[in-house]
Amino acid sequence: MEISSAEFVISNTDVTKCPEGHLPEFAFIGRSNVGKSSLINMLTGKKNLAMTSQKPGKTQLINHFFINKQWYLVDLPGYGYAQRGKEGRENIGRIIESYIRKREQLTNLFVLIDCRHEPLDIDLSFMEWLGNNGVPFSIIFTKTDKLGKNKLIDNIRNYKEKLMEVWEELPPIFLTSSFSITGRDEVLDYIASIIDDLKKQ
Ligand code: GTP
Numbered sequence: 436m437e438i439s440s441a442e443f444v445i446s447n448t449d450v451t452k453c454p455e456g457h458l459p460e461f462a463f464i465g466r467s468n469v470g471k472s473s474l475i476n477m478l479t480g481k482k483n484l485a486m487t488s489q490k491p492g493k494t495q496l497i498n499h500f501f502i503n504k505q506w507y508l509v510d511l512p513g514y515g516y517a518q519r520g521k522e523g524r525e526n527i528g529r530i531i532e533s534y535i536r537k538r539e540q541l542t543n544l545f546v547l548i549d550c551r552h553e554p555l556d557i558d559l560s561f562m563e564w565l566g567n568n569g570v571p572f573s574i575i576f577t578k579t580d581k582l583g584k585n586k587l588i589d590n591i592r593n594y595k596e597k598l599m600e601v602w603e604e605l606p607p608i609f610l611t612s613s614f615s616i617t618g619r620d621e622v623l624d625y626i627a628s629i630i631d632d633l634k635k636q
């Protein structure tokens with residue numbers, strides 16, 4: 436899929452104030468600092484569309500971007516950022532949970548995982564929660580530029596094995612780097628294929 440336009444629409448904490456209509460929506464989630472906002476910029480080819488930071492906890496709101504005047508990309512706050520404190524974490528948790536549970540336009544959620552990390556309980560239990568709530572999701576391993584090829588293959592294999600302990604079938608898996616611009620076509624073509632399927636229904 437080519438990106439012909441990408442525009443910021445609205446930021447908020449209230450799912451009822453998200454854009455109206457029935458256009459399909461694809462959201463990005465994962466731990467703080469995993470690279471959600473950077474990935475959105477890489478996919479859209481717009482460097483400063485979503486705000487990024489070296490410090491975790493940058494994105495605090497639900498951010499909608501309108502793509503090709505056809506569908507929405509959504510940048511969400513990261514979960515599990517310790518320095519927000521218990522109250523801050525619970526607050527962000529509530530925003531994320533209500534968006535995921537109530538947003539009917541949400542077509543697919545991309546769960547981002549830093550490819551350098553061992554499988555973490557916080558991500559594994561989040562994906563189980565998605566499964567229990569019937570939310571379609573895929574996994575994107577981010578920051579692949581940070582690992583050598585063999586280590587990367589090892590880590591992904593290890594992660595898949597861990598997932599297979601719980602899941603009968605693995606979700607679609609993508610490998611990306613926002614720095615070296617890898618995985619862009621794969622993710623965009625996947626989104627395009629889902630949008631095409633929806634049109635046929
Ligand atoms: P929050 O909004 O705080 O939840 O973070 P986020 O998941 O949106 O992460 P963000 O895109 O702001 O990136 C966090 C840090 O990781 C920044 O310093 C980015 O430059 C860096 N980063 C993001 N993607 C990549 C990547 O593909 N490779 C490398 N090496 N660094 C990356």
Ligand code: MG
Nearest residue numbers: 471472493494
């Ligand atoms: Mg962010």
